[in-house]
Amino acid sequence: MTSIPGPDPLVIRSLEFLGGMASADGWRPETDLPEIAFAGRSNVGKSSLLNRLVRRKAIARVSRTPGRTREINFFKVNEQFILADLPGYGYARVSKARKADWRPLIEDYLRKTPRLAGVVQLLDIRREPSEDDMTMLDFLAELEVPTIVVLTKSDKLSRIAAAERAEAIMRGLALERDQTIPFSSFTGEGRDDLALALTGLLEAEGGETV
Numbered sequence: 001m002t003s004i005p006g007p008d009p010l011v012i013r014s015l016e017f018l019g020g021m022a023s024a025d026g027w028r029p030e031t032d033l034p035e036i037a038f039a040g041r042s043n044v045g046k047s048s049l050l051n052r053l054v055r056r057k058a059i060a061r062v063s064r065t066p067g068r069t070r071e072i073n074f075f076k077v078n079e080q081f082i083l084a085d086l087p088g089y090g091y092a093r094v095s096k097a098r099k100a101d102w103r104p105l106i107e108d109y110l111r112k113t114p115r116l117a118g119v120v121q122l123l124d125i126r127r128e129p130s131e132d133d134m135t136m137l138d139f140l141a142e143l144e145v146p147t148i149v150v151l152t153k154s155d156k157l158s159r160i161a162a163a164e165r166a167e168a169i170m171r172g173l174a175l176e177r178d179q180t181i182p183f184s185s186f187t188g189e190g191r192d193d194l195a196l197a198l199t200g201l202l203e204a205e206g207g208e209t210v
């Protein structure tokens with residue numbers, strides 16, 4: 001089945017890197033725009049997804065710069081909203097102490113961002129959510145942050161297997177269907193669904209998206 005691409009729900013007219021937040025009470029951009037944050041474990045495909053989403057290489061460059069990957073990186077999109085790229089957590093090869101050090105920064109960010117329109121939580125479609133993933137999802141639920149779950153690397157499974165995994169994850173986490181988006185940075189599957197979901201979050205937060 002092929003679908004005919006409709007109009008792009010989120011045309012990126014401008015993208016500006018604002019800087020990084022390195023610690024819980026460190027610098028962050030001063031802005032009254034609504035904000036959307038992207039979270040997930042290292043290697044889940046976040047940088048690839050962000051590049052697909054904004055159709056730019058800029059995000060990848062920033063998120064590959066050593067040091068910047070432990071920070072929350074802020075981008076202003078279309079002068080309309082802020083995109084916050086949270087540091088990837090749970091990388092297997094770092095020590096236990098290092099593993100937990102993402103929490104204060106991310107938790108402080110989530111608590112203190114006044115116009116947090118939502119969080120996009122990335123999960124690998126092939127894997128069970130990790131303990132860190134569950135910690136994040138529980139925290140988002142506790143703070144009542146609107147959450148979209150993107151299931152990455154859907155191209156690694158057959159259509160049927162991907163649909164089955166999406167169903168299982170959705171049921172396991174008690175998510176709604178419209179909260180769950182299978183995504184592939186390789187094929188572009190899910191890009192426009194995600195873009196549309198973001199415009200929904202921004203509008204609910206009183207932001208402009210046209």
Ligand SMILES: Nc1nc2c(ncn2[C@@H]2O[C@H](COP(=O)(O)OP(=O)(O)O)[C@@H](O)[C@H]2O)c(=O)[nH]1
Pocket residue numbers: 040041042043044045046047048049088152153154155156183184185186187
């Ligand atoms: N097959 C497949 N591989 C992907 C996809 N997205 C990312 N990857 C691969 O997964 C690895 C980690 O991707 P990256 O975007 O850097 O993940 P990050 O650490 O979450 O920023 C890289 O080897 C990517 O090429 C995808 O949609 N499909």
Ligand SMILES: [Mg+2]
Pocket residue numbers: 046047048063088
């Ligand atoms: Mg990355």
